[in-house]
Amino acid sequence: MAENKVKTPWYSAYHGIKPHLEYPDISLYKMLKNVMKKYPEDTSYNYYGTKKTYKNFMKEIDQCARAFKYLGVKYQDKVSICMPNTPEAIISFYALNKIGAVSNMIHPLSAENEIKHFLNISKSEYLIAIDVSFNKINHIVKETDLKKCIVVSPKESMPIYMKIGYQLTKGRKIKLEKSNIILTWKNFIKLGNEYSDEINYDHKGNVVAAILYSGGTTGYPKGIELTNLNFNALAMQSIEACQCLKEKDKVLSIMPIFHGFGLGICIHTVQCFGGTSILLPHFNAQTFDKLLKKYRPNVIAGVPTLYEALLKNKNLEGYDLSFLKCVISGGDSLSVSLKKKVDCFLKEHGAKIQIREGYGLTECVTGSCLTPMEYYREGSIGIPYPDTYYKIVKPNTDQEIPYGEEGEILISGPSVMKGYLNDQKETNLILRKHEDGLTWMYSGDLGYMDMDGFVYFKQRLKRTIVSSGYCLYPQYIENCIEANEKVLISCVIGIDHPYKGQVAKAFVVLRNEYQPSEEILNEIKEQCEKNLAKYSWPYAYEFRKELPKTLVGKIAYSILEEEEKRKDAKRKFDCSSHSSGNIKDQV
16 A cells, blocks of 8 residues: 555544445446345435425436437436426436436536537537526527527426415526427427337446536636446445434535535435435525525535635524534635534534644546544544545656655545546646556645645645745635634635736625724734745735625635736736735725
8 A cells, every 4th residue: 555545544543434435336326226226215305395205206207207218218328417406407317317318417506608618528418407408508509519408497496485485586587589399398208208118227337327517727728527336435435424314304505506515425325324404595694594494404514615605604592503503614624713613503502513624636537535433633534434545646647655745635436436528638738657557547636645644735736826936825825814813704816927927915804793903904014024935924804795706605715816907907016025015995
């Protein structure tokens, strides 16, 4: 075993987690069917009060699979799903898996050209889409192979009283353009009655089940081919690593299904342990308290900005959250200071748990490393999942480096993708076989591992700032800033400088009870000057009420970078100081 790969025996013995699992060589559909046999009358999903048992959910899937077969969808055909978290979306996902087709997952808010790219790279002839996205699709349909678009309204599975309310408000504003490719969900499902042949669903684990999209190493959107084994292994590993998930547990499924975290954890993993996925097609941070009070979920899985919203919400003061048994943060880095603030919040509200950070990439579906249930090492993202190995190398090489030294994080295990769709060159860059006989995935992330196998994420390689030859790591600076109790969240980017190449600029969001001031700015500066090397001090600070977010809730540092580029022509640097003027310039 390589020097800095996790020591599995210690890991297993210390935390009581099985280091190795047996993964069935079956499809996602078969995995779900096995769960249905164990818990037929338990609730599989809850959509605004519309609940379906596992038995009835399976019936919906089977009917949908017959409808797809009637349309002519064949084994390994790519069918696109452009949907938020609704019953129709997950029914389609498992139905396509039953017939051996591949779900090509598209974000509903994607631009027209992005949708065209996703349809064309997958050669999709059929698409299930939310109604608000249809007109964009209709504009580019002639530039694709699309034959039919099955249009779904969010109200489709709502209780009757909600259907009426939705139609009187949001629904009446949606006007679909005329098109001969439209097929309503109701008419589509009826087609299942016309198909009576038996469907063979017993395909194996190495068959591609879904395509999710990520930037990859060169930044353009690439399709990530994920197999049945990838998803099933993730589910089994997550259940084992969490140590606390039981049948009937309710999981707040906020993360979207076009994201590995949402599809792999909030849907498939939940369905695999017999839990209930509380489906939410739209999340509003301002009403987070209402969701918690209404559904009383046992598990929350979300990005750090979700927990930022939790801290901001004043309507939970004095509310008992003891029903929470597992709170997981993933999809983006959770700072040490934000973790401490959330842990304190949970304790004050009766939840006897800590927030647990997960780490992973879409190239391995989602999480592959998790903070143990009752143990934490400051700054660590935890310990790798069963059968998942990590090692640290000199970036972009196979040269391993000692414990405690920073390098590129590599991952090997059963959840690692098959490859990039139609892009062998890029696949070969990220998946490489080493002398140890394992295929390693190059994460593009910097981190290190301690001698006990705990992993520490430090920085995305792409976010490194080079200033006068020194490498600055935004995450490290952000952790320093957020250690101030008045700071809620921060984001550090590199901005151009005429002599140093780039310097750091910090965008800071304060907690609700504080307003930007010279005094607070000076506190933050002093904190940075005390705890950071001089070349790492932010050159500029800017207070904001909030930071821009990506479509899945991560801090969109690239938007801040673009804003600064537009300002660059007007900016005049004062090279005699590491700060950029007074508070008026920075608010």
